[in-house]
Amino acid sequence: MSLKKCAIALGVALLSASCTVGPDYKKPPATVPAAFKERPSPESTLAAEWRVAQPNDDAMRAKWWEVFEDPLLNSLVEQVAISNQTVAQAEAQFRAARAAIRGARADWFPTVTAGASATRSHASSTRGSEPVATGTINDFQLPIDFSYEVDLWGRVRRNVESSVASAQATRADVQTALLSSQAELALDYFQLRGLDTQIALLQSTLTAFERALQLTRARHDQGVASGVDVAQAQTQLDTTQVQATDLQIARAQFEHAIAILIGKAPADLTIAAAVIEASPPAVPLTLPSQLVERRPDVAAAERRVVAANAQIGVAQAAFFPTLALTAGGGLQSSMLNTLLTLPSRFWAIGPSLAETVFDGGRRRSIKAQAVAAYDGTVAAYRQSTLTAFQDVEDNLAALRVLADEAVQARAAVASANHSLELANNRYVGGVTTYLEVITAQTAALANEITAASVSTRRMTASVLLIKALGGGWTTADLPVAGALRR
Numbered sequence: 001m002s003l004k005k006c007a008i009a010l011g012v013a014l015l016s017a018s019c020t021v022g023p024d025y026k027k028p029p030a031t032v033p034a035a036f037k038e039r040p041s042p043e044s045t046l047a048a049e050w051r052v053a054q055p056n057d058d059a060m061r062a063k064w065w066e067v068f069e070d071p072l073l074n075s076l077v078e079q080v081a082i083s084n085q086t087v088a089q090a091e092a093q094f095r096a097a098r099a100a101i102r103g104a105r106a107d108w109f110p111t112v113t114a115g116a117s118a119t120r121s122h123a124s125s126t127r128g129s130e131p132v133a134t135g136t137i138n139d140f141q142l143p144i145d146f147s148y149e150v151d152l153w154g155r156v157r158r159n160v161e162s163s164v165a166s167a168q169a170t171r172a173d174v175q176t177a178l179l180s181s182q183a184e185l186a187l188d189y190f191q192l193r194g195l196d197t198q199i200a201l202l203q204s205t206l207t208a209f210e211r212a213l214q215l216t217r218a219r220h221d222q223g224v225a226s227g228v229d230v231a232q233a234q235t236q237l238d239t240t241q242v243q244a245t246d247l248q249i250a251r252a253q254f255e256h257a258i259a260i261l262i263g264k265a266p267a268d269l270t271i272a273a274a275v276i277e278a279s280p281p282a283v284p285l286t287l288p289s290q291l292v293e294r295r296p297d298v299a300a301a302e303r304r305v306v307a308a309n310a311q312i313g314v315a316q317a318a319f320f321p322t323l324a325l326t327a328g329g330g331l332q333s334s335m336l337n338t339l340l341t342l343p344s345r346f347w348a349i350g351p352s353l354a355e356t357v358f359d360g361g362r363r364r365s366i367k368a369q370a371v372a373a374y375d376g377t378v379a380a381y382r383q384s385t386l387t388a389f390q391d392v393e394d395n396l397a398a399l400r401v402l403a404d405e406a407v408q409a410r411a412a413v414a415s416a417n418h419s420l421e422l423a424n425n426r427y428v429g430g431v432t433t434y435l436e437v438i439t440a441q442t443a444a445l446a447n448e449i450t451a452a453s454v455s456t457r458r459m460t461a462s463v464l465l466i467k468a469l470g471g472g473w474t475t476a477d478l479p480v481a482g483a484l485r486r
Contacts, residue, residue, distance in 0.1 A: 023313065068278065080185055087178050087181055114142075115143055165306035194453065194455070195251045196273045198453075307377075315369075332344055
């Protein structure tokens with residue numbers, strides 16, 4: 001037993017003296033601007049609606065879609081986290097990554113195996129000159145084996161570190177998938193409502209065109225208007241009817257897309273037509289330096305840098321010798337009735353030290369691959385931060401420009417309607433032909449559709465800006481290492 005005690009003492013001493021090889025993680029620097037270039041200036045139409053988000057600002061936390069104050073949108077988006085299959089797939093990947101942590105942690109503990117065997121053999125008596133046991137022999141065994149590799153150089157610790165970071169990255173991937181699906185639903189919803197607005201506009205225009213056609217026919221019957229005027233009025237009515245009908249295709253497709261996003265078949269969802277007149281909400285604008293902490297895709301990229309950095313340590317540990325502590329024991333007998341007796345016991349214990357002397361450059365190759373993989377994740381992280389800033393700038397520019405465009409579109413609609421009113425009066429008074437009326441009608445309708453389109457684009461740009469800002473998520477929402485290891 002003294003040998004066993006010596007082995008245990010040696011193991012404890014080596015454990016206390018063990019170290020962790022490989023580089024310790026340092027967050028790689030990324031390009032962060034001092035301010036957003038496209039933030040509305042004090043002279044902008046949107047200047048009064050923008051403010052910098054404060055650290056305790058909860059306006060964009062969790063249920064960000066509620067800022068649009070649309071009950072139907074709220075109920076639809078709530079279903080994404082429950083039924084969306086893309087989110088479910090990301091959740092499954094997170095569970096797998098979390099299970100991988102437990103697999104990596106298992107190397108911290110010894111492996112104990114137990115078994116039982118019974119053999120009956122007969123040795124040849126003519127194998128050679130050496131005397132051998134002859135006859136039939138029984139052998140019954142109940143062995144227990146113990147093996148443990150001491151983590152002298154931190155290979156296991158680095159593996160666990162890498163697995164934890166990978167799990168955190170997949171948890172951020174879940175949030176990315178959830179935010180993307182929620183934003184996509186909101187985009188589809190507002191585009192569907194934009195089509196509802198355009199369809200309602202075309203329907204009201206069709207009613208006006210129908211009245212104009214009846215008036216033109218009456219004037220024709222009175223001999224005041226020509227048949228050309230009637231034909232032009234009929235053509236205008238039919239063309240507008242085609243426009244209204246064609247929009248139903250896109251509306252149906254948006255409705256089907258929303259159904260898929262909430263995990264339903266298109267046949268199971270019907271959204272009634274409705275015209276909404278909402279303005280984009282004021283979105284608290286985070287500072288550029290805070291954006292990298294609020295984007296789940298950027299956080300996932302940064303966590304993968306951590307995982308890759310730890311793998312360099314795993315590759316580095318392979319250059320050092322390994323120490324294994326092994327022990328075995330059990331019961332062995334040639335007769336079953338004596339197997340469970342004290343004289344049938346056997347045991348063995350001892351450490352072993354091994355070092356790879358020559359491997360043809362395999363370990364250097366593996367380490368070089370780990371370093372290259374790390375460099376790749378750093379580049380991916382930096383690219384993700386640049387993309388995050390681009391997303392914010394793009395949508396800030398869109399909202400700023402569209403706000404001005406909305407004012408111009410409203411003015412254009414008012415001017416076109418005034419022009420149409422004058423053209424109608426001139427036509428009724430017999431001063432001009434119906435062609436002037438058609439021209440004014442076309443301009444008025446085009447400006448009304450443009451105004452409706454601008455309104456829709458402002459809502460979708462708001463959704464995209466919220467998504468670009470992370471939807472209220474922060475890196476504080478990532479699970480800590482201790483929670484993942486449980």
